[in-house]
Amino acid sequence: MAIKIFSPILKHKRAAAAILVVAILAAGGTFTLRARISASKDNTEENLAYARTVFLKKEDLNESVNVSGVVQSAQVSSVTTGLSNKVTALNVKVGDQVNKGDVICTLDDTDIRKAIQDKEKEIGEEKQRLQDAYNKAAAQVEEARRAKDNEKKNQDTLVEAARAARDKAASALSAVTPAYDAAKANYQVMEQAVSGAQREVDAATDARQKAYDAWIAAGGATEGDAYLAYQNADTVLNEKNAALESARTLYSYDSYTQAYNTAKEAYDAAAAERDTAENAYKQADAARFQALDACDTTINTALTALQDADKQLKKGVDSKALDDLKKSLEDTVLKAETSGKITDLKVNVGSICKGDVATIQSTDQLVLSVSIPEYAINKVKVGMPATITSDAASGAIQGTVSRISPTAGSGDGESSGSSSGFAADIAIQTPENIFIGSKAKAEIILASKSNVYSVPLDAVTAGDDGQDVIYVRQGEGTFSPVTVTTGMKNDYAIEVSGASLQDGLEVLADASQMPDTGAPMPMGDADSSSAETSASAESTSTGEVAE
Template sequence: MSRITSFLGRHKKALIVLAVLAVAGTVGWMRMNQAAAAAQKAAAQQVQTFTLEKGDLSRTLSGSGSIQSAQVTQVAAAQTYPVAEVLVSEGDVVAEGDVLATLDTTDLDAQIKVQQEAVAAEKQQNDLSIAQAQRRLEDARNQKTIDEDVAADWDQTERDAKLRQDSLAIEDAQDVLVNAVTAADAPSAAAQQLKTLQNAKKQCTITAPCAGTITQVRAVVGGAAGEIATIENQSALEALLSVREYDVNQLSVGQSVTLTSGAKDVFHGSITWIAPKATVNENGEASYAVRVSVDDATGALRLGMTVKAKVLLEEKKGVFSVPLDAVGTDENGEAVVYQKNTDAEGNVTFTSVPVTTGMETDLSVEVSGEGLTEGMELRSLADPEAMQ
């Protein structure tokens, strides 16, 4: 005991210093723990969250293309005579039957004149043949009438023979007349050729087969006739899209499409046609042409305008959806989201809520589950390490 007292006496100052240091270390440790807890609490409070709400979810496919007419008519001349006159210009609005161009028919008119003379000569000959046949029949009938009077007193046998001869002459004359009329009525080679030439002349006046707007004129005065003009119906518009080969199998005829023009005007339609064969560009990339109707076109949409398209692939209405990164997995590999909980002292914790995932878009995913309620606050990032 005396040794202890002597030790304490000799080391009193050192012991006091050690005691002070021990107390200071304890206080520092407590303060560090408090600071760490405060930092953890502050970090938990600063974790990004969102409020779960029901809404509509849609999955779309984007594409681009241009506006064209759904009714395009290429007008071409059936004859190859030189173009004499072009009566339309690009931008003209035409009605069905309006004259677009005429061809030079100088040579054709000369051929028609020659053929008309041949037909006229042929008709004259036919008329002469019919007149001669008619006179022959008339003469035969008159002869029989005379013979009936003269042979009244003849022997019956002679009289019957004479009248039979007269009847045969009448029958022969009737046959000749029928043949002459039939020959006149039959279309001759000359008449058929004239008709062909006359039809060709009608085709030398090229008219619009339908109403629309002239979007291109190819005919040139003096040049050989061929393609004359292009007529497009501006009231029947469609979008022609180009879709990549790895996207095309998601498309089908009838799917709804939203179109946005370069001027930011929005229109709506649906897919009407998907090309059965791809087009390959110079880089070897394959794409498919897709036609989309424009059901609510206005004057703001013009031929040739570029458009961006969003094809509606799938849609859900009135469902819960969360950001893709908000869905994690628990220790069993099941999908979960994390609900934010705040106690009376402001301490924040997150608890997992099991969910079933459904339709997925580029940014969001449909979720459902008994633990989900509208208005609950969920963590935006399921992986806590991603928040550091």
């Protein structure tokens, strides 16, 4: 409903009636006070002719919470610096509109550029050192590989010479082996032929020695059995030696023995030469392996050094200090991180700046910062619509509750005073229609009904049958009750519906102005309605006190 009714006069009249009741109670009487209408009909009609009224019209009815606050930017950024440098150029002033990336001011970068130059030279020298170390390691690898190739050639020559000497000695051994085998075979045949005679000689020699020992043991006389036994043994030995000599002569013993010994001497010498050459070959092969293994060790050591040098070269020189200097150089040009309006500027050309330089507040994203009363906090939710009004804006502005603090604090709304509340933000949908810092009020819509009739809260009262009624004007100063069904309400109005309602009906805004709407109030009844008493007192020009 478009019309909101306030009645400060009515409040004063109700207060006067309440004072009258209190005065009667204070007198100690046991009377019952009943306020009645005693004015004349003409006087009543004259009063109602000028009564406050509203006209029925279907409109939207909102259940809402009203708050107030100050318009602020939802996006505030600070241009800051950690440098302590002199400002050489300032491109903005307070109130200027800037875009993200715009240069705010420029700081002196002379020392930083000199430091960068020195650091780049230092890093260049270090890179050259790493490159030289890599090149040296690579050269050592190549040198070690060439050394191995040369050593391999030398060792292969030595091994080949040892192999050739071994093969030559083996050939020489093979050359004397047939003669040796033949001489050995003849010697063995001869030795086998004379071996029987030789064994008999050996046995006769033993027997003669035993007979001799027995003869000497018997006294050594040239007569006797012992002597004769010795003589016989000596004769047998002589015979056996003669037989052995015959056998040797028969089988050319001396010739075969000399031939065998000569062949064996030549064979043994060739075999020893072959063995010596074989050992020399084995030693040369082992020496080759050891020499090449030592070369591989040298190569691997050089390769490891090369890999380390390569890693260092690829890793490069630690440039964090240089990066920090370049970042500091970039930081000498201070730029806006967001778009908006410059609302604070703390430097000027020539000043030394550090910390905050400028404050930028976005004019495209504004919020109304309010405080929601504690009694309403359970009703208000993020996302609820709100209607904003301000003396600095023409017409209502739409918004949406975008933030509600989870904890209560001191109310920061315009009219909150010292009462506690929950800080909240209402996002403004059309920020171009209002200004940062403006005071504004907002109606947060909790619920809404469209196309319904509504009347002021005081327009609805209880009829004689206990049902809700409103008073509709029938003529000048004449109103009749119409039964209604009530619905949603807010702080000012209440929804009404009924078969008799239609657009244009004129409704009494305060039903308590009707005559005979008061109810008796017994003395001392603490639960009696002060509103009823006040209404009766307002409608009466003279009162009546009954026992």
